[in-house]
Amino acid sequence: QQPVQSPQAVILREGEDAVINCSSSKALYSVHWYRQKHGEAPVFLMILLKGGEQKGHEKISASFNEKKQQSSLYLTASQLSYSGTYFCGTDRTAGNKLTFGGGTRVLVKP
Amino acid sequence: GAGVSQSPRYKVAKRGQDVALRCDPISGHVSLFWYQQALGQGPEFLTYFQNEAQLDKSGLPSDRFFAERPEGSVSTLKIQRTQQEDSAVYLCASSLIQGHEQYFGPGTRLTVT
Numbered sequence: 001q002q003p004v005q006s007p008q009a010v011i012l013r014e015g016e017d018a019v020i021n022c023s024s025s026k027a028l029y030s031v032h033w034y035r036q037k038h039g040e041a042p043v044f045l046m047i048l049l050k051g052g053e054q055k056g057h058e059k060i061s062a063s064f065n066e067k068k069q070q071s072s073l074y075l076t077a078s079q080l081s082y083s084g085t086y087f088c089g090t091d092r093t094a095g096n097k098l099t100f101g102g103g104t105r106v107l108v109k110p
Numbered sequence: 111g112a113g114v115s116q117s118p119r120y121k122v123a124k125r126g127q128d129v130a131l132r133c134d135p136i137s138g139h140v141s142l143f144w145y146q147q148a149l150g151q152g153p154e155f156l157t158y159f160q161n162e163a164q165l166d167k168s169g170l171p172s173d174r175f176f177a178e179r180p181e182g183s184v185s186t187l188k189i190q191r192t193q194q195e196d197s198a199v200y201l202c203a204s205s206l207i208q209g210h211e212q213y214f215g216p217g218t219r220l221t222v223t
Contacts (some may be wrong), residue, residue: 002152032211035131041114041201041214042153056209082125094209097143098165 001025005101012078012108020104022088024069031064031071032098034081042087046073049090058083073075111137114215116202122221123192128182130189131218135204141183143212144160144177159185160208192222 001026010018022031030049033056034042041055046056048071056062060075075082082087089098115134123129126166135142141160145153146169155169161182169181170177189196203212213216 030209034214041216044211044213047211050211063122089152090214091209097158098153098212099147099155099156103150103152 002087002099003101005086005088005104007104008102009105010107012075012082012106014078014108014110016078018075018078018106020073020075020088020106021085022090022101024072024090026069026090026092028066028069028092029094030091031062032091033060033062033071034087034089036082036087036103037084042058050090070082075106078106080108080110082106083108095099101110114204114213114217116150116200116215117206118218119216120219121220122223123135125194125222126191128188128190129220130194131189131200131220133151133185133187133202133215135183135185135202136213137183138206139203139204139213140182140207141210141212142179143203143205144187145183145203146171147201147217149198156187180208189220192220194222
């Protein structure tokens, strides 16, 4: 079942903060976050695993609440380059297919 | 090193034609995934390989879709007798081992006319 992302869209001024949420109805092994710009490949941002392990880019932070099957991605002091569509992908079976949410469109304005 | 590459980047096919889409994963990556992405949607899983073994093909929409990875590196997604509903971007991703992050290629945009 597809995870639910919120909000669907957000507009920020450069330097502002935002939070993107991803919620699943099923127990998860891991949550993956990607950013995709128009016409380009999704770019890996962060992986959060059951048990607390995380791996990702230094400037990106995220959390994973295993009990609630929820993850949040934090965009702090946003830059113009943060614009794009953010997808969370959930993995229930330890390393196989990802099920992606519908995406959150982020626009950062000067 | 080089990332995941896919070819062709764009493909226009007439309804009923067969197409073959190629994916070159990152060297040494054991796992390879194919996803289909419709306009404005998130990617949807098609199939997954670990080395040359196809471990999950539950997302292939019909028996017109076939994927292979005969030597455990390059993979080909073949679509037979293409239909208009097959129009989408087909993304390939690879990961070092099972459970690790996946790196995506630029995709092949397939348009069936």
